[in-house]
Amino acid sequence: MTGAAAAIAALVDRRLTVAVAESLTGGLLVAELIGVPGASAAVLGGVVAYNTELKATVLGVDAYLLAEHGPVHPEVARQMADRVRSVLAVGGVPADIGLSTTGVAGPDPQGGQQPGVVFIGIAFGSTVTALRLDLSGDRQAIRTGVVSESLARLNEMLNEMLTGA
DSSP: OOHHHHHHHHHHHHTTTEEEEEEETHHHOOOOOOTTGGGTTTEEEEEEEESSHHHHHTTTHHHHHHHHHHSSSHHHHHHHHHHHHHOOOOTTTTTSEEEEEEEOOOOOTTTTTTTEEEEEEEEEETTEEEEEEEESSSSHHHHOOOOOOOHHHHHHHHHHHHHTT
């Protein structure tokens, strides 16, 4: 079972929904999720906020944070994951889980960060975390790696919920 299929199965089984906010992955993550049959029972949608300003205006990421630290920062990933849940609320009900990606795919550095520096954000309930990845390879390899790692982290969280770990 692929990472996306496992995530969808776990989300559906637990009656949870997910909303995705992406930057460097440009929609690849939500596309991977909705490529799974039955995904509509769990995936509310995705926002591609590739431009830094959209992270503030669409997702509500703190503009001062973006101006001070740039878009490749753990707090940006946390805010993206947290806020996309409400941005993509359906019928006034926010998503249970928010998942976000922000980083540098390359080939050039951005905001003082080298290609391969990525932050994944995951928000569930009041817990909002960010994970730093340091990936290597070309632009496509980095973007694909971020999708794989994002799904792996989502599945870890869902498995921990099941086992109570």
